[in-house]
Amino acid sequence: MFNLLILSLCWILVSSEKVRYDNFTLYNVQPATERHFEFIKSLHKNSEILDFWSIPSTIRDDVSVVSPPQSRKEFEQELARRGIKYDIVLENIQQAFDEQTQTRSKRDVDNGLYWTNYQTIDEIYEWFEYLAKNYSSVVTIIHAGQSHEGRNITGVKISRQSGRRAIFIDGGQVGADWLSPTVVTYIINQLAMGDDPEARAASEEFEWHIFPILNPDGHQFSQDSVRLWMKNRRPTSRTTFGVDLTKNWNSQWGVSGGSYNPADSNYIGLGPFSEPETRSVSRYIETIGSNLAGLLSFRAFGQRLLIPFAHSSDPMYNYQDMVTIGRRAMGSLAVKYNTQYLVGTSRNVHDGSTGSIADWVKHRFNPPVVATYQLRDRTWGYTLPVNQVLPSCEETFDSLMAILREAKFINVL
Incomplete structure (x- = not known):
């Protein structure tokens, strides 16, 4: 249907130059019938030109799709011919990407980190050194191994009292997710530093193990070369690189939602824990597993709180308790900016992709509180404007405190 846009794949994978997305168009496609849905699914499976930022999962679930300028007219004609509605979110996603980085030199705080824009791995790790030096009684730098390219997977442990139950938090498994x-x-x-009474109580009641970037190679590559790079950077063939770390954990690995093709952005690897990043982090979690009270994994985008397990629609473990906690917490999240989240298993409210860190931890250790956040939003995707960064931080923190509060209220924690 589409004339293939021939790209030099090898050049994209190894070049130190930045790939640009000038005049690439971001669409919000809205399938309304089974026939619409099947057409969009076939495009997702077969098109080598269109870039799907979200997987077609259910009828009436909007899909974020990017088209290069050469294919825009034909794509729109195919949608119109079938009566499929769509909105053009951005006509030039490169402009949005430029705006995400152009204000980085403006700092809001003396210690070198800010929450009015996206952060780099170097800025985050330098800030960790600042915290460990100036708040040494509370913050300790921790490591969970190294990436394929030798970068440290670095986090912090926040603890005000010894012998507390642990909560693990991660982010940055997807390179393009800033x-x-x-x-x-x-x-x-x-x-560590806030004056919120609930935050202070949480840091006294639990020991927090927090890793903002589990995929440091992919994160850096998305900063330096290919803004939309999703995977890690381990070579998987002579011409392909990377595995989707969000699907490489040992829980129903490969059952649904991923690809066995190394060229695909959702390639799941040769097996669970095939990647140095997931292996290293899983070993770290093993050291605190018997003491885990919870795990919360963060990624962009979709505004969902996913409860284990993705492979089934049946309530498993303490699913009903977590749905109650999640719905109440998402109510708290919506208070400031009216951001609306869906709550449920991935199979029920998302794409049913298996092999996630949350599902693995729930199956392996069964802590009472386990969930995956899909952060803002449902339209902008990876082009989310910088003016939404701080609101995203604020509302998500409000919901985290609400999760702890509601879990205690129903005697889960």
Whole structure:
């Protein structure tokens, strides 16, 4: 149907130059019938030109799709011919990406980190050194191994009292996701230095193990070369690189939602824990597993709180308790900016992708509180404007405190 846009894939994968997305168009496509849905699914499966930022999962679930300028007219004609409605979110996503980085030189705080824009790994790790030096009684730098390219997977432990149950938080499993690392560092800031009474109580009641970027190679590559890079950077063939870390954990690995094709952005690897990042982090979690009270994993985007397990629609473990906690907490999240989240299993409210860190931890250790946040939003995707970064941080932190509050209220924690 589409004439293939021939790209030099090898050049994209290894070049130190930045790939640009000038005049690439972001669409919000709205399938309303089974026939619409099947057409969009076939495009997702077969098109080598269109870039799907979200997987077609259910009828009436909007899908974010990017088209290069050469294919825009034909794509719109195919949608119109079938009566499929769509909105053009952005006619030039490169402009949005430029705006995400152009204000980085403006700092809001003396210690070198800010929450009015997206953060780099170097800025985050330098800030960790500042915290460990100036708040040494509360903050300790921790490591969970190294990435394929030798970068440290670095986090912080926040603890005001010894012998407390542990909560693990992660972000940045997807390279193109710049929002979750920034949201996670905001949580760190509130727990370590904030004046919120609930945050202070949370840092006294629990021991927090927090890693903002589990995929440092992919994160850096998205900063330096390919803004929309999703995977890690381990070579998987002579011409392909990377595995989708969000689907590489040992829970129903490969059952649904991922690809066995190394060229695809959702390639799941050769097996669970095939990647140095997931292996290293899983070993770290093993060291605190018997003491885990909870795990919360953060990623962009979709405005959903996903409860284990993705492979089934049946309530498993303490699913009903977590749905109650999640719905109440998402109510708290909506108070400031009216941001609306869906709550449920991935199979029920998202795409049913298996092999996530949350599902693995729930199956392996069964802590009472486990969930995956899909942060803002449902329209902008990875082009989310910088003016939404701080609101995202604020509302997510409010919901985190609400999760703890509601879990205690129903005697889960």
